[in-house]
Amino acid sequence: MTVAGLYRRALPSPPAIDFSSPEGKKLFTEALHNGTMEGFFKLISYFQTQSEPAFCGLATLAMVLNALAIDPCRKWKGNWLLTKHIYR
Structure with missing residues (x-):
C-alpha cells in the first residue's frame, strides 16, 4: 500500500504555478524583461x-x-x- 507523501505532490492551482510550465516560463520572462527579478537572483544563488x-x-x-x-x-x-x- 502506497502512503501519500510530499514528493512530487501537485501544486494547488490556482494560485501556485509550476515554475517549469509554459505559464511559469512566461511569468519568469516577463519579470526578467520588466527588471523585477533582482531579488530572485540574490536568493537563488543560496x-x-x-x-x-x-x-x-x-x-x-x-x-x-x-x-x-x-x-x-x-x-x-x-x-x-x-x-x-x-x-x-
Missing part, C-alpha cells in the same frame, strides 16, 4: 532545500541571511555560512 519537513523556517532563514550578506562574525553550527566566502 537556495537550499530543507533537510526535514519541520525545518522549512531554518532553511528559509539561512537562505535569506546568506542572500543579505549578513556575517555574524563568528562560526555557527548548521546551514548558515556553509560557504567559505564570508563577507567582511
Whole structure:
C-alpha cells in the first residue's frame, strides 16, 4: 500500500504555478524583461532545500541571511555560512 507523501505532490492551482510550465516560463520572462527579478537572483544563488519537513523556517532563514550578506562574525553550527566566502 502506497502512503501519500510530499514528493512530487501537485501544486494547488490556482494560485501556485509550476515554475517549469509554459505559464511559469512566461511569468519568469516577463519579470526578467520588466527588471523585477533582482531579488530572485540574490536568493537563488543560496537556495537550499530543507533537510526535514519541520525545518522549512531554518532553511528559509539561512537562505535569506546568506542572500543579505549578513556575517555574524563568528562560526555557527548548521546551514548558515556553509560557504567559505564570508563577507567582511
